[in-house]
Amino acid sequence: MNIRPFRKLVSFPEAMELVLRHSAATGRTEEVPLGRAAGRVLAGEVVSRIDVPQFDRSAMDGYAVRSEDVVGAGELSPVSLGVSGELFAGDVPTVAVRNGTACRVATGAVLPEGADAVVMAEFASEEGGSVTLRRAEPRWGNVSRRGSDIRKGTAVLGAGAVLDPAKVGVLASLGLAPVEVLVRPGIAVISSGNEIAEPGGSLGPAQVYNSNSYALASVIDQNGGQARLFPHIEDTRDAIRDALRGALSGGLEAVAISGGSSVGERDLLAGVLADEGEILFHGVQIKPGKPFLLGRTGRLLVFGIPGYPAAALMVGQVFLAPAVRRMAGLPPERRTVRARLARRLASRLGRVQFLTVRLAGGEAEPVFKGSGAITSLAAADGYIVVPDNVELLERGEEVEVVLF
Amino acid sequence: MNIRPFRKLVSFPEAMELVLRHSAATGRTEEVPLGRAAGRVLAGEVVSRIDVPQFDRSAMDGYAVRSEDVVGAGELSPVSLGVSGELFAGDVPTVAVRNGTACRVATGAVLPEGADAVVMAEFASEEGGSVTLRRAEPRWGNVSRRGSDIRKGTAVLGAGAVLDPAKVGVLASLGLAPVEVLVRPGIAVISSGNEIAEPGGSLGPAQVYNSNSYALASVIDQNGGQARLFPHIEDTRDAIRDALRGALSGGLEAVAISGGSSVGERDLLAGVLADEGEILFHGVQIKPGKPFLLGRTGRLLVFGIPGYPAAALMVGQVFLAPAVRRMAGLPPERRTVRARLARRLASRLGRVQFLTVRLAGGEAEPVFKGSGAITSLAAADGYIVVPDNVELLERGEEVEVVLF
Numbered sequence: 001m002n003i004r005p006f007r008k009l010v011s012f013p014e015a016m017e018l019v020l021r022h023s024a025a026t027g028r029t030e031e032v033p034l035g036r037a038a039g040r041v042l043a044g045e046v047v048s049r050i051d052v053p054q055f056d057r058s059a060m061d062g063y064a065v066r067s068e069d070v071v072g073a074g075e076l077s078p079v080s081l082g083v084s085g086e087l088f089a090g091d092v093p094t095v096a097v098r099n100g101t102a103c104r105v106a107t108g109a110v111l112p113e114g115a116d117a118v119v120m121a122e123f124a125s126e127e128g129g130s131v132t133l134r135r136a137e138p139r140w141g142n143v144s145r146r147g148s149d150i151r152k153g154t155a156v157l158g159a160g161a162v163l164d165p166a167k168v169g170v171l172a173s174l175g176l177a178p179v180e181v182l183v184r185p186g187i188a189v190i191s192s193g194n195e196i197a198e199p200g201g202s203l204g205p206a207q208v209y210n211s212n213s214y215a216l217a218s219v220i221d222q223n224g225g226q227a228r229l230f231p232h233i234e235d236t237r238d239a240i241r242d243a244l245r246g247a248l249s250g251g252l253e254a255v256a257i258s259g260g261s262s263v264g265e266r267d268l269l270a271g272v273l274a275d276e277g278e279i280l281f282h283g284v285q286i287k288p289g290k291p292f293l294l295g296r297t298g299r300l301l302v303f304g305i306p307g308y309p310a311a312a313l314m315v316g317q318v319f320l321a322p323a324v325r326r327m328a329g330l331p332p333e334r335r336t337v338r339a340r341l342a343r344r345l346a347s348r349l350g351r352v353q354f355l356t357v358r359l360a361g362g363e364a365e366p367v368f369k370g371s372g373a374i375t376s377l378a379a380a381d382g383y384i385v386v387p388d389n390v391e392l393l394e395r396g397e398e399v400e401v402v403l404f
Numbered sequence: 405m406n407i408r409p410f411r412k413l414v415s416f417p418e419a420m421e422l423v424l425r426h427s428a429a430t431g432r433t434e435e436v437p438l439g440r441a442a443g444r445v446l447a448g449e450v451v452s453r454i455d456v457p458q459f460d461r462s463a464m465d466g467y468a469v470r471s472e473d474v475v476g477a478g479e480l481s482p483v484s485l486g487v488s489g490e491l492f493a494g495d496v497p498t499v500a501v502r503n504g505t506a507c508r509v510a511t512g513a514v515l516p517e518g519a520d521a522v523v524m525a526e527f528a529s530e531e532g533g534s535v536t537l538r539r540a541e542p543r544w545g546n547v548s549r550r551g552s553d554i555r556k557g558t559a560v561l562g563a564g565a566v567l568d569p570a571k572v573g574v575l576a577s578l579g580l581a582p583v584e585v586l587v588r589p590g591i592a593v594i595s596s597g598n599e600i601a602e603p604g605g606s607l608g609p610a611q612v613y614n615s616n617s618y619a620l621a622s623v624i625d626q627n628g629g630q631a632r633l634f635p636h637i638e639d640t641r642d643a644i645r646d647a648l649r650g651a652l653s654g655g656l657e658a659v660a661i662s663g664g665s666s667v668g669e670r671d672l673l674a675g676v677l678a679d680e681g682e683i684l685f686h687g688v689q690i691k692p693g694k695p696f697l698l699g700r701t702g703r704l705l706v707f708g709i710p711g712y713p714a715a716a717l718m719v720g721q722v723f724l725a726p727a728v729r730r731m732a733g734l735p736p737e738r739r740t741v742r743a744r745l746a747r748r749l750a751s752r753l754g755r756v757q758f759l760t761v762r763l764a765g766g767e768a769e770p771v772f773k774g775s776g777a778i779t780s781l782a783a784a785d786g787y788i789v790v791p792d793n794v795e796l797l798e799r800g801e802e803v804e805v806v807l808f
Contacts, residue, residue, distance in 0.1 A: 169618060369553070
């Protein structure tokens with residue numbers, strides 16, 4: 001077996017910096033219906049094409065009047081006006097309000113011509129075609145003026161805004177549908193290895209199920225990307241080269257290949273990439289995930305992800321997730337909670353260690369059993385990061401848990 | 405106008421308790437492919453049908469040996485063994501390891517019959533068909549034993565587990581595909597009002613665009629539900645009754661109708677619901693959102709949501725979101741950050757107030773302009789909750805911001 005050691009490991013911050021530097025936003029845009037716009041990223045600035053409201057609008061149920069007609073009106077000095085009509089929200093006024101008259105209006109109704117205030121219904125008594133008003137209102141009292149909320153031509157949302165429900169509502173209020181958003185970056189997910197079988201099928205005597213493709217696809221989809229599950233491939237130069245070329249011709253942004261990034265004889269990705277593109281780094285001072293490789297071929301960013309499930313997931317969460325968010329135009333996100341360590345932990349100086357933990361009763365309990373262990377993942381709620389200059393974490397020490 | 409005051413407002417905690425009590429998990433399940441399982445909720449307990457690993461596996465690149473053959477081996481006392489073959493991950497062994505022989509193995513390879521330890525490659529030198537080993541290994545050294553990670557028959561994930569990428573990976577490792585998950589609750593979204601026009605179309609002289617349907621649909625979709633956008637309806641008893649019956653016959657869990665839950669003459673939902681089902685409460689001591697109504701018709705939970713956009717969104721975030729999460733089997737989630745208030749705020753005793761704020765430089769700046777204002781939403785990153793016994797929040801006071 002031709003064992004080549006990693007030539008030079010990069011530090012965790014160096015690796016992160018290189019990953020982010022090479023993960024540019026795609027810049028491509030597409031239209032989506034408003035009903036599917038939540039969570040997407042606005043492509044351009046949104047300028048209102050209308051005044052909101054687009055007409056003077058009653059802000060209350062009550063009576064639209066000329067304010068000069070109710071000057072001095074009060075409990076002891078009521079004013080009586082003739083009722084000239086009734087308007088609900090959506091009605092187009094046909095009769096104007098003149099001096100001496102009022103128009104019954106519901107909240108949201110267009111303020112009829114001539115009126116410049118609304119007296120609330122609780123200060124009014126209507127009987128036999130006339131209304132007694134016991135309250136004065138200044139000009140534009142209880143009226144939402146045309147354009148008072150948003151004036152036509154105003155920039156309302158900026159390019160790059162993430163469309164939460166409030167912002168989707170804003171776009172709808174402006175009548176803007178469909179919405180121009182950034183395309184979700186397409187990322188091929190490939191597992192390599194002769195031992196791999198697909199879940200749902202049966203398992204040959206020397207085989208293991210492909211779990212990395214599904215875990216990594218989930219990381220990609222949950223961070224604004226669009227995972228494309230490619231069939232798993234054999235550990236041969238040809239298969240790896242063909243897979244990279246396939247992803248490249250598919251117009252994708254990146255490819256995440258798991259397996260084949262260690263230093264054994266069949267770890268061929270680095271070799272293929274040296275011919276087909278470039279290696280940006282190979283090997284990082286972290287555990288698990290040390291064999292992580294970043295490269296490029298054409299416009300395709302290549303994540304060479306270690307094959308062991310716990311290592312693959314950790315590299316996915318630590319490096320791939322922020323890379324995908326950046327390509328998608330999403331802000332970085334680290335959902336964290338603070339907890340006390342349930343037991344003492346030793347680490348090794350000189351490398352950053354990621355340890356999966358389970359949260360229970362405010363405590364973070366390490367569940368890491370090794371890079372190969374599935375049980376490191378099944379019970380894990382997230383992970384803690386042990387810096388490279390820390391040898392020991394005491395029981396009861398407060399740690400920050402990054403949630404999965 | 406026949407103005408009926410709200411008969412009895414319920415408190416914020418009473419309203420929340422009633423909303424949650426009536427939002428039961430649907431209990432219905434469906435199968436989804438593993439590649440689409442992220443974020444879904446596991447329907448039942450998952451028991452492994454296999455041992456993981458399913459064979460004794462080499463944990464290192466090296467040489468599989470009988471441990472008794474390398475007892476005492478070291479730098480100064482190397483042991484030479486004949487190399488009987490080579491195994492990579494995925495290869496099915498055809499030759500056993502006998503005393504005096506070793507088999508070259510890669511990480512992940514099946515341990516050949518007869519072998520019970522692996523000596524790491526860095527302690528080995530191979531030449532001309534034999535290998536010199538400079539290290540002893542105890543029995544099962546560098547071997548992952550069959551079932552050591554997960555034993556067949558072990559319960560690995562519990563019913564109700566939310567499938568994060570790690571857990572999707574675990575299911576894949578066990579070969580389990582497709583996955584049985586809880587059905588996402590279907591929730592009809594309907595805007596009522598004669599003034600409503602759909603975004604993307606033109607706006608008549610007394611019309612406003614339908615924003616609530618899209619904001620509420622986003623709230624539902626982002627919390628594990630499946631919004632069904634129904635056409636907006638006129639403010640008539642018949643239209644409302646027909647819409648409720650339509651949602652009921654569509655096998656949906658709930659309906660969110662916005663508009664029509666205030667107390668004006670055309671606020672008909674309460675009347676229809678009194679005939680067709682029951683009103684659980686109508687009116688809450690909150691602002692905005694006071695007219696919020698909760699009711700039932702058959703198995704359909706009815707959210708009567710105020711028509712003003714900022715009020716509709718706030719009721720959506722505060723009540724609808726946790727209700728949907730509960731129906732979906734998802735745990736409650738409140739993403740919050742702490743920030744200092746950018747300016748002094750007055751509130752009114754006796755009601756809980758929700759105030760939209762913008763986050764900038766560690767400060768929370770109120771952007772609430774009124775229930776009707778879209779600009780209350782466009783700039784908002786989240787909201788703060790002012791309790792009903794608080795009259796004043798000072799500038800610089802620390803507040804908890806619930807993020808949208």
